[in-house]
Amino acid sequence: MSALLVEPMFWYGLALKIAITVSITVTASVAVERSGPFIGALIASLPTAGGAALIILAMEHPPSFIAQSMIGSLVITPVGAVFALTYAALAQRHGLIASLGGAFAVWFGSAFGLRLIDWSAETALLLNLVVFPLTIYAAVRFLGEGKVKARVDLTARDVIWRVGVVTFCVLIVTGLSSSIGTYFSGVFAFFPVAMSSFFIILHTRLGGPAAASVAAHVQAPFVGLVFGLYAVHLLAEPIGVWRSYGVGLAICMSWNGALWLWRRQRARRRLQA
Numbered sequence: 001m002s003a004l005l006v007e008p009m010f011w012y013g014l015a016l017k018i019a020i021t022v023s024i025t026v027t028a029s030v031a032v033e034r035s036g037p038f039i040g041a042l043i044a045s046l047p048t049a050g051g052a053a054l055i056i057l058a059m060e061h062p063p064s065f066i067a068q069s070m071i072g073s074l075v076i077t078p079v080g081a082v083f084a085l086t087y088a089a090l091a092q093r094h095g096l097i098a099s100l101g102g103a104f105a106v107w108f109g110s111a112f113g114l115r116l117i118d119w120s121a122e123t124a125l126l127l128n129l130v131v132f133p134l135t136i137y138a139a140v141r142f143l144g145e146g147k148v149k150a151r152v153d154l155t156a157r158d159v160i161w162r163v164g165v166v167t168f169c170v171l172i173v174t175g176l177s178s179s180i181g182t183y184f185s186g187v188f189a190f191f192p193v194a195m196s197s198f199f200i201i202l203h204t205r206l207g208g209p210a211a212a213s214v215a216a217h218v219q220a221p222f223v224g225l226v227f228g229l230y231a232v233h234l235l236a237e238p239i240g241v242w243r244s245y246g247v248g249l250a251i252c253m254s255w256n257g258a259l260w261l262w263r264r265q266r267a268r269r270r271l272q273a
Contacts, residue, residue, distance in 0.1 A: 026176030036259055038263065040214045042256045047080035047228070047249065053189035054232075054245065063236045065182055067245075072186025074124035077229065079110040080132035081222050083192055085135050086189055088142040088215035091208030099208060100199060111187050119183075121233045128226045135219050142209075142216035170242025 047054070050073070058066060086106045090099035117123075195218070202211035228248035235244035 005094070035154055038217050039260075041217030042200070042221050042260060044198055044214065045218050045225055045256065046252055047190075047225060048194050050190040050194075051245075051249070055163060057058040057185060057189060058241045058245070061185075063241050066241050067233050067236040068182035069186035069189070070229050070236070071119050071124055072122060073123050073190050073229045074128065074226065074233070075114050075119050075183075076111060076190050077226050078128050078135070079107055079114070080133060080190060080192055080195070081135045081219055082110065082252040083107045084143075084195065084215040084218050085139055088139060088212035089166045089211040091199075091203060091215070094208065096200065096203045096208070097201070100196060104196075107192065115183060121230065125226070128223075132219065132223055132226070132260075139216040139219045142212045204220075220259060222254050224252045224259075229256065 055067070057069060061069075083103045083106060087099050087103035090102045094102075119127075195215075199211045200212060209254060228251040231251055232244045232248040235247055239247075
C-alpha cells in the first residue's frame with residue numbers, strides 16, 4: 001500500500017472511486033428525502049453506497065474475492081435490518097444521537113460477534129430467512145403511514161458532510177480490503193452510510209417518528225437485496241463480476257417493483273371497497 005501512495009494512477013483511481021460513490025449515495029439520499037416513506041424505503045434498500053463499494057472491490061480484486069466477500073455481505077444484510085428496526089424503536093421517544101448511537105452499537109456488536117461463526121453462503125442465507133420475518137413483523141407498529149409528508153430541502157451543509165462520510169468509507173474500503181479479508185470487505189461494503197444519512201436529515205427536520213417510518217418500511221425491500229447478493233456469490237466466477245452485478249441489481253429492482261405493484265393493487269382494492 002505504501003508504494004502505491006507515490007503512484008499518480010493510484011490517486012486518479014481513488015478520486016474516480018470517491019466521485020462515483022458520492023454521486024450515487026447523495027443522489028439516492030435526496031430521492032429518499034423527497035419521497036414518501038414507502039417509496040423512500042424502496043430507494044434506500046437498493047445497493048446505492050453498497051453497490052458503489054462493490055464497484056471499488058471489483059476494480060481491486062479478482063472474481064473469486066468478490067464471490068467470497070458476498071458471504072460477509074449476506075451476513076451483514078439482516079444486521080442492517082436490525083439496525084433500522086433498532087433506530088425505529090428508539091426514535092419514537094429519543095433524540096437523534098441516542099437513537100442512531102444505539103442502532104450503530106447494535107450494528108458493530110452484531111458484525112463482530114457474527115464473525116465468530118464460520119459462515120457459508122447457505123448458512124448466511126438461512127440467517128436471513130430466519131431474521132427477516134421477525135424484523136418485518138416487529139416493524140409494523142412503526143410504519144406510521146402519512147408521517148412523512150413535507151418535502152425536505154437540501155442544504156450545502158448536508159451535501160458537504162455526506163461527501164465527507166462517504167469519502168472516509170471509500171478510503172477504508174480501498175486501503176484495507178486486502179488486509180481485512182473477504183468477510184469484512186463484504187461487511188463494510190454495506191456499512192449503513194446512506195441509510196443513516198437519511199435518518200439524520202429526516203429526524204432533525206421532521207422528527208423521530210417520521211424518520212422511523214422510513215426505517216420500518218425498509219424491512220421488506222431488503223429481502224430483494226439478499227437474493228441479489230446471493231446471485232452475485234453464485235455468478236461472479238462463472239459469468240464474471242460485472243455481469244453478476246447486473247443480475248444482482250436486476251433482482252433487487254424486480255423485487256422492489258413487485259412490492260410497489262402489490263401495494264398499488266392493495267390500494268385499489270381498498271378504494272373499490
